[in-house]
Amino acid sequence: MKGTPLTEEIYEYIVQHFAMKERELLERMSTRAKAANMPMIMIGEEQAKFIGFFLKAIGAKRALxxxxxxxxxxxxxxRAMGPGSEVISLEFKEEHAKIARENLEELFLRNVRIQTGPALEAMKLMRRNSFDFILIDADKPNYVNYLNEALRLIKPGGVIAGDNALAWGRVAQTVAPKSDDSENVIGIQKFNDAMAAEKSLFSVIVPIGDGMAMGVVQK
Ligand SMILES: C[S@@+](CC[C@H](N)C(=O)[O-])C[C@H]1O[C@@H](n2cnc3c(N)ncnc32)[C@H](O)[C@@H]1O
Known part of the structure; x- marks a missing residue:
């Protein structure tokens, strides 16, 4: 084992010291989501803080x-990008988008635009070189397709990130097709392979949460 395994105790230490605002935000937003029986499959608080830190570091103003x-x-x-910024958020399910809109309105976050429908179709209609940061966190079998569109949409010097890069701990396993959740694990494996092989990207996997594959675009 290389590095230090992340125990519950260490995770709690990190959140208590560095991500309490993100925990409070998550608690507030998830109350409405739990009441609507939505799945709790969002990024973790420490990941949220990391994304915020990263967006500030690169001076991002437009995120997808x-x-x-x-x-x-x-x-x-x-919140991390602040005044003058814009977030476009893509969601297939109307019922999810409705809860998200209510949450964002309550927080006065008026610079987030939620578009409903299949994300891939929406991305195909967007202008090239128009985002500083793109977070891919929807249906896993489509991750490579999202990456291909993201490569068109990201500005030179921008960053593309994919959540669940460790595939719930199964990324290094050989997965039999049609076994439990195999489509998702295989989708992630293909995405990681594409991130690593893409010549216009300088890529890493950050082992935070369920892992984030991140690549800075060198166009
Ligand atoms: C893991 S959750 C996103 C969590 C969110 N990024 C967060 O951390 O707060 C995945 C979302 O993608 C949506 N989704 C799944 N397939 C989609 C598609 N083809 N187009 C757009 N959204 C999709 C799901 O309905 C779900 O709400």
Whole structure:
């Protein structure tokens, strides 16, 4: 084992010291989502803080959020980028978008625009070189397709990130097709392979949460 395994105790230490605002935001936003029986499959608080830190470091002003759920990652990006910024968030399910809009309105985050429908179709209609940061966190079998569109949409020097790069701990396993969740694991494996092989990207996997594959675009 290389590095230090992340125990519950260490995770709690990190959140207590560095991500309490993100925890409070998550608690607030998830109350409405839980009441609507939405799945709790958002990024974690420490990941939220990391994304915020990263957006500030690169001076991002325009971000694309692929997979809205109840709006947590969108809210985190909106807050980190601040005045004059914009977040476009893509969500397939109207019922998820409705809860996210209510959450964002309550937080006065008016620079987030949620678009409903299939994310890939929406991305195909967007202008090239128009985002500083793109977070891919929707249906896993489409991750490579999202990456291909993201490569067109990202500005030179911008960053593309994909959540769940460790595939719930199964990324290094050989997965039999049609076994439990295999489509998702295989989707992630293909995405990671594409991120690593793409010549216009300088890529890493950050082992935070369920892992984020991140690549800076060198066009
Ligand atoms: C993991 S959740 C996103 C979590 C969110 N990024 C966060 O951390 O707060 C994935 C979301 O993507 C949505 N989704 C799944 N397939 C989609 C598609 N083809 N187009 C757009 N959204 C999709 C799901 O309905 C779900 O709300």
């Amino acid at each position: 959020d692929v997979g809205t759920l109840f709006g947590y990652s969108a809210a985190v990006m909106s």
